[in-house]
Amino acid sequence: MPGSANAALIKGLATKARLSEEDRSALAALPIDELHVQRGQDVLREGDRPSRSALLISGLTCSYKTLASGRRQITAFYHAGDVPDLQSLHLDVADNSILALVDSHIGYIRHRDLEDISAKYPTVSKALWRATLVDAAIYREWTTNLGQRDAMSRMAHLFCETLVKQQVIGLASGDSCMFPVTQAELADALGLSVVHVNRSLMELRASGTISFERAELIVHDLGALEKQGGFDRSYLHLRMDDHAPHKLK
Amino acid sequence: MPGSANAALIKGLATKARLSEEDRSALAALPIDELHVQRGQDVLREGDRPSRSALLISGLTCSYKTLASGRRQITAFYHAGDVPDLQSLHLDVADNSILALVDSHIGYIRHRDLEDISAKYPTVSKALWRATLVDAAIYREWTTNLGQRDAMSRMAHLFCETLVKQQVIGLASGDSCMFPVTQAELADALGLSVVHVNRSLMELRASGTISFERAELIVHDLGALEKQGGFDRSYLHLRMDDHAPHKLK
DNA sequence: CGGATCGTTGAGTTGTATCAAGACGGGTGG
DNA sequence: CCACCCGTCTTGATACAACTCAACGATCCG
Numbered sequence: 018m019p020g021s022a023n024a025a026l027i028k029g030l031a032t033k034a035r036l037s038e039e040d041r042s043a044l045a046a047l048p049i050d051e052l053h054v055q056r057g058q059d060v061l062r063e064g065d066r067p068s069r070s071a072l073l074i075s076g077l078t079c080s081y082k083t084l085a086s087g088r089r090q091i092t093a094f095y096h097a098g099d100v101p102d103l104q105s106l107h108l109d110v111a112d113n114s115i116l117a118l119v120d121s122h123i124g125y126i127r128h129r130d131l132e133d134i135s136a137k138y139p140t141v142s143k144a145l146w147r148a149t150l151v152d153a154a155i156y157r158e159w160t161t162n163l164g165q166r167d168a169m170s171r172m173a174h175l176f177c178e179t180l181v182k183q184q185v186i187g188l189a190s191g192d193s194c195m196f197p198v199t200q201a202e203l204a205d206a207l208g209l210s211v212v213h214v215n216r217s218l219m220e221l222r223a224s225g226t227i228s229f230e231r232a233e234l235i236v237h238d239l240g241a242l243e244k245q246g247g248f249d250r251s252y253l254h255l256r257m258d259d260h261a262p263h264k265l266k
Numbered sequence: 267m268p269g270s271a272n273a274a275l276i277k278g279l280a281t282k283a284r285l286s287e288e289d290r291s292a293l294a295a296l297p298i299d300e301l302h303v304q305r306g307q308d309v310l311r312e313g314d315r316p317s318r319s320a321l322l323i324s325g326l327t328c329s330y331k332t333l334a335s336g337r338r339q340i341t342a343f344y345h346a347g348d349v350p351d352l353q354s355l356h357l358d359v360a361d362n363s364i365l366a367l368v369d370s371h372i373g374y375i376r377h378r379d380l381e382d383i384s385a386k387y388p389t390v391s392k393a394l395w396r397a398t399l400v401d402a403a404i405y406r407e408w409t410t411n412l413g414q415r416d417a418m419s420r421m422a423h424l425f426c427e428t429l430v431k432q433q434v435i436g437l438a439s440g441d442s443c444m445f446p447v448t449q450a451e452l453a454d455a456l457g458l459s460v461v462h463v464n465r466s467l468m469e470l471r472a473s474g475t476i477s478f479e480r481a482e483l484i485v486h487d488l489g490a491l492e493k494q495g496g497f498d499r500s501y502l503h504l505r506m507d508d509h510a511p512h513k514l515k
Numbered sequence: 516c517g518g519a520t521c522g523t524t525g526a527g528t529t530g531t532a533t534c535a536a537g538a539c540g541g542g543t544g545g
Numbered sequence: 546c547c548a549c550c551c552g553t554c555t556t557g558a559t560a561c562a563a564c565t566c567a568a569c570g571a572t573c574c575g
Contacts, residue, residue, distance in 0.1 A: 080406075082406070082407075082410045084410070084414055084415075084496055085496055086414075086496070088414045089414075090409060090410040090413045090414045092406045092409050092410065093406075104399045104402060104403070107392060107395055107396045107399055108396065108399050108400070108403065108503055109503075110500065110503075112403050112406065112407070112500060112501040112503070113406060136388065139385065142391070143356060146356055146395050146398070147356045147357065149395070149398065149399060149402065150353045150356055150357050150398060150402075151357070152402060153353060153398065153399075153401060153402035153405055154353070154357065154361050156402060156405035156406050156408075156409055157329075157331070157341045157342075157361065157362060157405055158331075158361075159405075159409045160339060160341050160405055160408045160409050160412060161331045161333070161339040161341065163409060163412040163413045163457065164339045164412045164454075164456070164457030165333055165335075165337045165338075165339045165457060166333075167562075167563090168562080168563075199520085199521065199522090200521075200522065200523095201521080205413075207413070208412065208413030208414060209563075209564090210563070210564050210565075211521095211522090212523090212524090212563085212564075212565080212566095213562085213563055213564070215522065215523060215524085216523090216524090216563095219523085247333055247334055247335070251359065251361060252361040254357055254358075254359075254361070416530070416531090417530080417531075448552085448553065448554090449553075449554065449555095450552095450553080458531075458532090459531065459532050459533075460553095460554090461531085461532075461533080461534095461555090461556090462530085462531055462532070464554065464555060464556085465531095465555090465556090468555085
C-alpha cells in the first residue's frame, strides 16, 4: 500500500510542527522504502554512517548505547510516526544504536530526498529541525528523570510520557496503550536493576494507579501517576491546536 | 569592540560544522547585542518565550530544570562559542532555564536575524541545525552517564568532556582548564549529593589522575581519566579536520 | 516434554543519601 | 585591624535505596 508510510510520517510530524497543505503534499510524494524488522533486530548500529533515516511506521523501537562494561542505556522510545535517527541527516556517524523492541514496520527515507525537500520547502525543513529539537527536549527530561527521581517516580514519569505520546497519535484508547517492553528493557531505560524494576512496578500496581501486563499499560488514575512522576507534558512541545481533543485532561 | 561576539560565534560553530568563507562573512555581519550577566543570574527561565537566542561569548553557563520537590538537575554546561538556547529558535516556550555560573559575557541574536540568514545561506542553516544536534547527542550521553555509571566514573566522564570541549576552542592549556563550578553544582549535574561528590572527588584526586582546586581542573593522566569515565569523544561529533592539532592524543 | 524467556521472591551487600558539625577562606563593617 | 558572617569544603555517623546473587514459577513454543 503505497503512501501509508508517508501518512505515518505526516501524522507524526504534525504532532511536532505545523504543516501546511503544500508541505503535506510534498511529504506525501517522498519516496519511502518499506520493510519489516523483527523484534530484537537492530535498525542502526553505533558507528554506522547511514545515507537514509528510518521512519517508524508501526511497532516500537528504542535508541540505546552500549558501554564497554556491557551495560546498556536506552535513551529513548520511538512510536509510530517518529524518525528515530533523523539526526543522522546531519550527524555523519551514529552515536547510538536503534533496536526494534517488537516486530516493526519501518520506512527508509534517503537523506538526499530529505535535503531536496528541505531546500524546496523551508517550512518542511523547519518541521524536521523542530522534530529533532523535540527529541532533544525529551533527552533533557530523561536526564532529569534519571538524575533526580527515585525508582517509582522515574517509572511513573516514563509511563506518563508513553501514554501521552500515544494518545497524541491516536494509538491509545482512553488512558491505556500498548507498551511491549520487558522489565529488563524498562530497567535499561530507567537506569535500574531488573529486580528493582520488578519491585517498583509491583508497588505502582499495588497503589492502584496502573496495570501493566502482557505489554499493555492501563492507567487507572492519570492524575496520581503524573503527580507521582512529577510529569508535566510541556517538555513534549506538543502542538495541540488542530489536534482533535484526544481526551485532553 | 564590535565583531568579537561574532568571532566567538563563528569559532564555536566551526567546531561543530563546516563553514565556508561566505558563511563566515555572513555570520560576521549578524547583529549581536552584547551584555554582561553576573554569576548566579538567570539568562533564561523555564516558560519564557524568547525572541532571541543567547550566545555565550565568555564565561560559563548551564541549563537546568527545577522540580516541584525543589531539586535541580543541570542538563548541560556551555562554554564560549556555545548558544545555550539555540533550540528556542524553533521551540517557542523554553523547557529549561539557563544560569550564569560565573560572571559572563553574552550576546543576544534575534531569531528574526537567524531566520533571515538561514533562508539566505542554507549551509549556515545546516550548521545551526547541526549545532543543536550535537547538543542533543551530548544529552544522550549524559542520560547514559547518569543511568549507568557510578559516582566516580560519572565525574571522570564529565571532567573529560569539559576538558575536551575547552581544548577544542583553545581555552585549555595542555590538559588543564578552568571549570568554575562548586561541588554543589557538580552534584546537581551528576545527580549526586554534595557529600558524595566531595568524597568521590577526593578519591579521584587521591588516585592522582586530576587536581581540582580554585576553579581549575588539571588532568594529570588523561588516559586514566578517560578509562575511569568510559569516555569516548565521538559523541561530541567534533570536526577535527581543519582544527589545528590541539595536542590530539 | 524440555528449553527458553520472562517475571517474581528472598537474603545479604553496597553505593549513595541524610543529618550534623566543624574547618577554611574571603568579604564586610564597626 | 579585628570580629563576624557567609559560602564552600570536609568529615563522621547513620539510614536507606538500590544492587547482586540465587532460585523458583509461569508461559510459551518447538
